[in-house]
Amino acid sequence: MAAIAKHTMRMMLTASLSLPVSSRSASLSAKRFLYNQYPTKSRALVRFSCRSVTTDTSKKKKEKEKGTAKEKRRTRSLRSGEEEDSSSSSFTTSTSVMMQQSHVPVMLGEVLDVFSSHSKPLSAFVDCTLGAAGHASELEKWFLGQIIQSHPELKLFIGMDVDPLALRMSRSRITAVSHSHPHPNFQALTFLKNFRHIKSLLAQVDHISSGVDGILMDLGMSSMQVNNPDRGFSVLANGPLDMRMDPQASLKAEDILNSWPDSEVGRILRDYGEERNWRLLQNKIVQARLLGGLHSTGELVDVIRSATPGTRGGRQGWIKTATRVFQALRIAVNDELKTLEDSLFACFDCLAPGGRLAVISFHSLEDRIVKQAFLKIISEEGRDSVKDQSKVEGKNYQKESWIRQTIQGWNGTILTKRPITPSEKEESFNRRSRSAKLRVIEKL
Numbered sequence: 001m002a003a004i005a006k007h008t009m010r011m012m013l014t015a016s017l018s019l020p021v022s023s024r025s026a027s028l029s030a031k032r033f034l035y036n037q038y039p040t041k042s043r044a045l046v047r048f049s050c051r052s053v054t055t056d057t058s059k060k061k062k063e064k065e066k067g068t069a070k071e072k073r074r075t076r077s078l079r080s081g082e083e084e085d086s087s088s089s090s091f092t093t094s095t096s097v098m099m100q101q102s103h104v105p106v107m108l109g110e111v112l113d114v115f116s117s118h119s120k121p122l123s124a125f126v127d128c129t130l131g132a133a134g135h136a137s138e139l140e141k142w143f144l145g146q147i148i149q150s151h152p153e154l155k156l157f158i159g160m161d162v163d164p165l166a167l168r169m170s171r172s173r174i175t176a177v178s179h180s181h182p183h184p185n186f187q188a189l190t191f192l193k194n195f196r197h198i199k200s201l202l203a204q205v206d207h208i209s210s211g212v213d214g215i216l217m218d219l220g221m222s223s224m225q226v227n228n229p230d231r232g233f234s235v236l237a238n239g240p241l242d243m244r245m246d247p248q249a250s251l252k253a254e255d256i257l258n259s260w261p262d263s264e265v266g267r268i269l270r271d272y273g274e275e276r277n278w279r280l281l282q283n284k285i286v287q288a289r290l291l292g293g294l295h296s297t298g299e300l301v302d303v304i305r306s307a308t309p310g311t312r313g314g315r316q317g318w319i320k321t322a323t324r325v326f327q328a329l330r331i332a333v334n335d336e337l338k339t340l341e342d343s344l345f346a347c348f349d350c351l352a353p354g355g356r357l358a359v360i361s362f363h364s365l366e367d368r369i370v371k372q373a374f375l376k377i378i379s380e381e382g383r384d385s386v387k388d389q390s391k392v393e394g395k396n397y398q399k400e401s402w403i404r405q406t407i408q409g410w411n412g413t414i415l416t417k418r419p420i421t422p423s424e425k426e427e428s429f430n431r432r433s434r435s436a437k438l439r440v441i442e443k444l
């Protein structure tokens, strides 16, 4: 009996993906029927039913013709990128001011769409990675539609960052924007905190016991951090082997390179840098200990260059290897992957019903964690499970053109079955955006 239910449900779900919108109600009725007939066995399958919101087949054909079919695993943003384009003038090439060089937010327009008026009104919003507050507030022309300014209903804005310099810069910007905010009781609070502590932090804030309406995580480093050689994040500028996002933290990159067990150094290069040449690099790093160890990014780069065969891509070859090694060390120093995984669950718990969590990641390891955590979150029955299936079926995302395909679960809906990537225009003027992926989940 269970096998029949399973088979029938699979057939129906497969068919429902290719149905036009008007026919989808039949598929929902079918699901309802199976729920009633085989409540436990069919649940797991229905839970992961994918709902295609874009059903225009002629559009799909055109996309194929244009060759976009190869981009199956992602959804490129269709935004014009106009708002970002005008930012290029904010860049300065002077090295003396590189440290202060403004950070150009990635997928700004797309983030604004996620929290647009079609979603739940934003009464309380948390930016977990404030940085210089590009996503949270900006005074320049093209930022006018930003989160704080474009939501007059916003009563509470909370910003977090582990970097005191970023926090200081964002505070002055937020204060400037707050003064012109129309809500009489608008409050902006900023905290020097790791987002892994979001739950305990929000527990101390008044008036949000039922949760917040929006949370943003814009992962990785800001341009200010990368462009400051003293932080040790840059492959091309010499500086100390630091790489701490939080300057109060005790572990630095040089501690790992000079005193961690050989096998751990190798594991980091292999697992966090996905570096094929990890064993040779591990040996070279360990050998360097005999000569006093590595203490600057320049010294590390020299080791990497000596371990990268000239035949492997020339200058590009060692730069690519160095980028992977730096990424690996940064992930280890800041415990980025474990922190991210734990924080995604914590963030979801902090959302009010209908609230959304948007995450922008910059490499495949992060994106995989976000993807898997979202799938786990929506399928966990223990996690604020929604028993009222009508609540799920009543959702209508047609008004939000950025939502293409969704995945429905017990506790929430993944609004990005495939991650959204920047428009071609944004990629062309902001190199940092090239690897960005945006994933969004909504709590039921």
Ligand SMILES: C[S@@+](CC[C@H](N)C(=O)[O-])C[C@H]1O[C@@H](n2cnc3c(N)ncnc32)[C@H](O)[C@@H]1O
Residues within 6 Å of the ligand: 103, 104, 105, 106, 128, 129, 130, 131, 132, 133, 134, 135, 136, 160, 161, 162, 163, 166, 193, 194, 195, 196, 218, 219, 220, 221, 222, 245, 339
């Ligand atoms: C890409 S930047 C954010 C940029 C910002 N959204 C903007 O548009 O200006 C990432 C920021 O997150 C911060 N950060 C990274 N990991 C963090 C963590 N675990 N907790 C809090 N902040 C973190 C970094 O210090 C950095 O300032």
